[in-house]
Amino acid sequence: MSDYITHDKNGVSVGRVQKKYFTFAEPPDEMVLESGAKLGPVTIAYETCGELNRDAGNAILVCHALSGDSHVAGYYATDDSKPGWWDIMAGPGKGIDTDKYFVVCSNIIGSCMGSVGPPTMNPGTGKPYGSDFPMVTIGDMVDAQKALMEHLGIRKILAVIGGSVGGMQVLQWCVRYPEMVVAAIPLATTTKHSALAIAFNEVARQAIMSDPDWSNGDYYDGTKPATGLAVARMIGNITYLSDESMRLKFGRRLQNKSDFSYNFDADFQVESYLRHQGAKFVERFDANSFLFITRAADYFDLEKQHGEGSLVKAFANARAKFLVVSFTSDWLYPTYQSKAMVKAMKKNDLDVSFCEIKAQWGHDAFLLPNERLDIMMKGFLNRVWRETA
Amino acid sequence: MSDYITHDKNGVSVGRVQKKYFTFAEPPDEMVLESGAKLGPVTIAYETCGELNRDAGNAILVCHALSGDSHVAGYYATDDSKPGWWDIMAGPGKGIDTDKYFVVCSNIIGSCMGSVGPPTMNPGTGKPYGSDFPMVTIGDMVDAQKALMEHLGIRKILAVIGGSVGGMQVLQWCVRYPEMVVAAIPLATTTKHSALAIAFNEVARQAIMSDPDWSNGDYYDGTKPATGLAVARMIGNITYLSDESMRLKFGRRLQNKSDFSYNFDADFQVESYLRHQGAKFVERFDANSFLFITRAADYFDLEKQHGEGSLVKAFANARAKFLVVSFTSDWLYPTYQSKAMVKAMKKNDLDVSFCEIKAQWGHDAFLLPNERLDIMMKGFLNRVWRETA
Numbered sequence: 052m053s054d055y056i057t058h059d060k061n062g063v064s065v066g067r068v069q070k071k072y073f074t075f076a077e078p079p080d081e082m083v084l085e086s087g088a089k090l091g092p093v094t095i096a097y098e099t100c101g102e103l104n105r106d107a108g109n110a111i112l113v114c115h116a117l118s119g120d121s122h123v124a125g126y127y128a129t130d131d132s133k134p135g136w137w138d139i140m141a142g143p144g145k146g147i148d149t150d151k152y153f154v155v156c157s158n159i160i161g162s163c164m165g166s167v168g169p170p171t172m173n174p175g176t177g178k179p180y181g182s183d184f185p186m187v188t189i190g191d192m193v194d195a196q197k198a199l200m201e202h203l204g205i206r207k208i209l210a211v212i213g214g215s216v217g218g219m220q221v222l223q224w225c226v227r228y229p230e231m232v233v234a235a236i237p238l239a240t241t242t243k244h245s246a247l248a249i250a251f252n253e254v255a256r257q258a259i260m261s262d263p264d265w266s267n268g269d270y271y272d273g274t275k276p277a278t279g280l281a282v283a284r285m286i287g288n289i290t291y292l293s294d295e296s297m298r299l300k301f302g303r304r305l306q307n308k309s310d311f312s313y314n315f316d317a318d319f320q321v322e323s324y325l326r327h328q329g330a331k332f333v334e335r336f337d338a339n340s341f342l343f344i345t346r347a348a349d350y351f352d353l354e355k356q357h358g359e360g361s362l363v364k365a366f367a368n369a370r371a372k373f374l375v376v377s378f379t380s381d382w383l384y385p386t387y388q389s390k391a392m393v394k395a396m397k398k399n400d401l402d403v404s405f406c407e408i409k410a411q412w413g414h415d416a417f418l419l420p421n422e423r424l425d426i427m428m429k430g431f432l433n434r435v436w437r438e439t440a
Numbered sequence: 441m442s443d444y445i446t447h448d449k450n451g452v453s454v455g456r457v458q459k460k461y462f463t464f465a466e467p468p469d470e471m472v473l474e475s476g477a478k479l480g481p482v483t484i485a486y487e488t489c490g491e492l493n494r495d496a497g498n499a500i501l502v503c504h505a506l507s508g509d510s511h512v513a514g515y516y517a518t519d520d521s522k523p524g525w526w527d528i529m530a531g532p533g534k535g536i537d538t539d540k541y542f543v544v545c546s547n548i549i550g551s552c553m554g555s556v557g558p559p560t561m562n563p564g565t566g567k568p569y570g571s572d573f574p575m576v577t578i579g580d581m582v583d584a585q586k587a588l589m590e591h592l593g594i595r596k597i598l599a600v601i602g603g604s605v606g607g608m609q610v611l612q613w614c615v616r617y618p619e620m621v622v623a624a625i626p627l628a629t630t631t632k633h634s635a636l637a638i639a640f641n642e643v644a645r646q647a648i649m650s651d652p653d654w655s656n657g658d659y660y661d662g663t664k665p666a667t668g669l670a671v672a673r674m675i676g677n678i679t680y681l682s683d684e685s686m687r688l689k690f691g692r693r694l695q696n697k698s699d700f701s702y703n704f705d706a707d708f709q710v711e712s713y714l715r716h717q718g719a720k721f722v723e724r725f726d727a728n729s730f731l732f733i734t735r736a737a738d739y740f741d742l743e744k745q746h747g748e749g750s751l752v753k754a755f756a757n758a759r760a761k762f763l764v765v766s767f768t769s770d771w772l773y774p775t776y777q778s779k780a781m782v783k784a785m786k787k788n789d790l791d792v793s794f795c796e797i798k799a800q801w802g803h804d805a806f807l808l809p810n811e812r813l814d815i816m817m818k819g820f821l822n823r824v825w826r827e828t829a
Contacts, residue, residue: 086702186702246686246710247678253711254674256704257718258647261667278650285643286675289636294774297635303741311739313475313575315645315731319738321635322642329646342704349708350700352692382771385683 070098070121072165075198078174082194088185092174095199096121096165097157100141101149103203108439110205111147111432112196113137113156114213114220117287117344118336120164123156124149139420146425147432152209159220160195161187161343169339170271182268187343189216189351193223200231207233209439210432211371214238214417215384216344219351222392225369226357234435235371236428239381239417241388242353242362242395248383251290252345255283259338268339280338281329288328293380293413297321353392362395372402372438374431376424378416379409404431459487459510461554464587467563471583477574481563484588485510485554486546489530490538492592497828499594500536500821501585502526502545503602503609506676506733507725509553512545513538528809535814536821541598548609549584550576550732558728559660571657576732578605578740582612589620596622598828599821600760603627603806604773605733608740611781614758615746623824624760625817628770628806630777631742631751631784637772640679641734644672648727657728669727670718677717682769682802686710742781751784761791761827763820765813767805768798793820 074094076082081091098121103110113123115136124141126134141147141154158166161184169184176183200208211224211232218240225235241248259265262279270276292300301321305311308318317323358365373396377389386407393405408423410416417424463483465471470480487510492499502512504525513530515523530536530543547555550573558573565572589597600613600621607629614624630637648654651668659665681689690710694700697707706712747754762785766778775796782794797812799805806813 086700088702243692245683246690246692246708247681247683249692249708250674250678250686250710250714253706253708253714254671254678257667257674257715258671260704261651261671263652278646282643282647282650282671285639285646289639289643292636294634294636294771297639301635303632303635303638303744311475311575313477315649315735317642319635319638319642321639325639325642326646346704355692382683 070096070127070165072096073199073202075202082191084185084191085188086186090160090167090185090187092167093160093195093198094165094167094171095157095160095195097155097199098122098135099156100124100154101152103153103205107203107205108207108209109152109436110200110203110208111152111154112200112208112211112224113141113147113154114196114211114217115156115159116213116215116217117348118332118341119217120162121156121158123154137418140425140428146428147212148429151436152432155199155203155205157196157199159192159344161192161340161347163337163340166195168337169268169343170337179271181271181339184268184339184343186346188347189219189223190227190356192347193220193227196220196224197228197231207231210234210236210435212236212238212428213240215240215414216348219348222353223351225371225373226353226365229368229370232371233439234373234431236374236376236431237392238376239378239384239414241384242365242392243351243355244349245388249349251286251383252349255286256342256345258282258286259342262338265338268342270338275333276338277333280333280336280341281326283338283341284332284336285325285329288325290383291413291415293382293411295380295411296413296415299411300324362391363398366392366395366399366401369396369399369401372435373404374427375403375405376417376427377407378412378414379407380411381414381416383414459485459516459554461485462588462591464591471580473574473580474577475575479549479556479574479576481556482549482584482587483554483556483560484546484549484584486544486588487511487524488545489513489543490541492542492594496592496594497596497598498541498825499589499592499597500541500543501589501597501600501613502530502536502543503585503600503606504545504548505602505604505606506730506737507721508606509551510545510547512543526807529814529817535817536601537818540825541821544588544592544594546585546588548581548733550581550729550736552726552729555584557726558657558732559726568660570660570728573657573728573732575735577736578608578612579616579745581736582609582616585609585613586617586620596620599623599625599824601625601627601817602629604629604803605737608737611742612740614760614762615742615754618757618759621760622828623762623820625763625765625820626781627765628767628773628803630773631754631781632740632744633738634777638738640675640772641738644675645731645734647671647675648731651727654727657731659727664722665727666722669722669725669730670715672727672730673721673725674714674718677714679772680802680804682771682800684769684800685802685804688800751780752787755781755784755788755790758785758788758790761824762793763816764792764794765806765816766796767801767803768796769800770803770805772803
């Protein structure tokens with residue numbers, strides 16, 4: 052448990068929030084996963100910003116993407132070089148205004164950022180789970196979040212918000228616990244991975260699993276599969292960008308060189324960028340967690356799991372007000388996929404706003420500063436908040 | 441040297457052609473490469489179909505792509521399961537009509553399909569080149585092809601044709617040896633790789649180079665870097681398809697299973713397909729050749745190398761009649777790149793036809809049956825042939 056400080060735009064400390072851990076499902080009352088396997092105890096790392104109202108009606112749950120964590124906003128210490136992963140969006144006066152709302156962000160189970168996951172000690176063996184960690188689904192992640200919400204005394208969530216794999220959790224919340232979700236903002240996401248998205252994840256997993264250091268997932272007392280994970284991350288990185296953004300960001304510019312090396316050094320800036328991203332990722336993320344979370348994303352299929360093959364049926368019980376956002380250059384979850392979910396929501400007479408934002412930065416666009424997104428999210432949350440009061 | 445048999449559409453043997461090897465640049469007269477390094481002797485594997493006219497005016501040079509070879513059409517033996525890689529296009533009465541034209545296809549240098557490349561014995565050491573193989577460029581590949589053409593007594597090539605990396609060779613021919621090229625058909629190609637294309641190649645190379653079995657390129661007396669090469673190929677395979685084609689071909693269909701395995705087996709058909717493609721590729725291709733040829737493709741930059749940064753200038757000396765073809769769903773070399781080269785050609789008052797073919801199969805489309813492409817190529821070659829006569 053560690054305190055951390057949030058800051059406003061000027062770097063002024065605006066309050067103290069706590070990074071906390073919540074543990075439930077202690078044996079013999081383990082959590083039963085979608086696969087039928089059991090997991091327990093389940094620990095969730097989470098952080099909150101803002102104050103919960105007396106009626107607990109101002110809670111916003113932010114769901115992070117693949118490699119994210121609970122540290123959504125603010126700085127842990129005044130000399131931290133980087134704030135939380137969505138600090139541009141969540142904070143005092145920001146798109147998700149922590150002066151008004153109580154923001155909760157928890158690390159998904161299966162990850163390696165404080166919640167239970169493959170690197171966690173398996174109480175049954177006294178060693179890290181590794182290959183013994185059971186497959187968790189997006190639904191399981193949401194079930195764990197629900198336990199946290201109940202623990203926090205939140206019975207209705209004003210809004211569940213998230214992009215990418217976080218957006219899948221948002222959608223899962225709306226169909227699995229419709230009575231708990233007042234509003235939902237799924238960003239740059241999909242109701243099911245396309246073959247293309249599965250393909251990229253599979254190749255990334257193959258890169259990890261073919262690294263001899265992976266050792267079938269039981270590498271925690273030895274060398275980590277760093278090169279495999281680095282390659283996996285590089286593949287991911289390409290899919291988060293776009294042809295246009297890479298052209299603008301790198302083009303064919305060379306890395307500190309006037310000509311080609313005529314060997315396999317990183318001649319092009321884009322090569323150097325990818326290598327750097329891969330190396331950085333290895334320092335902060337676990338290879339098994341990468342495998343498990345990408346698998347959960349590939350398995351996610353709202354229409355299969357909740358609609359017997361029909362997306363319209365999948366949203367039949369949903370009650371949330373929706374703001375669906377896609378980005379023009381996102382080729383991982385292209386707009387046609389958002390449009391399909393919007394259509395299904397509308398067929399169920401749900402309150403849906405949809406916007407495709409023109410952005411050149413590909414899938415990553417939802418994480419980048421975007422005035423239009425800020426305004427839209429703020430406006431939507433204001434309306435929902437007003438209509439709830 | 442081996443004979444092989446060509447077949448017509450009905451499988452009837454229509455003639456005998458030879459797979460040959462041509463060796464030049466014997467030391468001390470080595471080939472001087474673009475990098476300044478020397479390579480010699482240089483052996484090229486090549487195959488021909490059809491008959492060369494007395495005036496040697498009916499020669500067509502087909503340039504293969506990354507993993508191709510000289511076996512462009514026909515079967516080696518009557519019981520071969522597969523014909524040459526472009527048998528649908530080249531043969532008697534086909535788009536490239538071997539009843540009329542003398543078709544030459546040679547394996548590019550740097551490859552592993554008979555021409556000199558990293559697995560070739562280095563006469564200086566008595567061992568395979570491996571890490572000693574010098575970097576070769578698209579220009580070097582074309583220079584070797586030119587030596588072969590001269591050897592065959594061909595001073596003017598009726599048409600140089602190729603897709604993808606083969607298309608780069610076509611373009612290189614037109615600007616480097618303009619007096620030799622009557623007509624040119626660059627298909628699904630580009631005058632320079634985008635950052636996105638370089639990025640995919642770089643990640644594929646990293647997959648190979650991080651395989652411990654790669655051993656810095658000197659693995660020929662030990663275990664080959666099979667897993668790294670398989671991952672590299674899988675990455676490539678994704679880029680050759682498209683979102684739409686993968687949706688049609690695989691969707692989210694499961695592989696012989698009614699439900700998920702909840703482990704990391706190949707649950708989805710697309711996963712199984714990619715693993716199979718990776719495994720198959722490892723059997724027939726060399727990891728170092730993959731590195732060298734992708735690097736050559738990344739280095740290729742017509743405007744930098746021939747136009748001082750101007751694509752218009754790069755085509756200033758070109759004389760060929762062009763048929764430029766792109767495919768709607770090719771996101772590796774999107775149509776805008778073909779349009780840019782067409783524009784530059786037109787500014788030089790060159791005779792240019794351009795067609796963007798509607799095709800859902802992505803970059804691979806140029807290799808697949810396409811009636812429109814057949815007709816267009818045949819018509820273009822007919823016209824060029826007529827105008828030459």
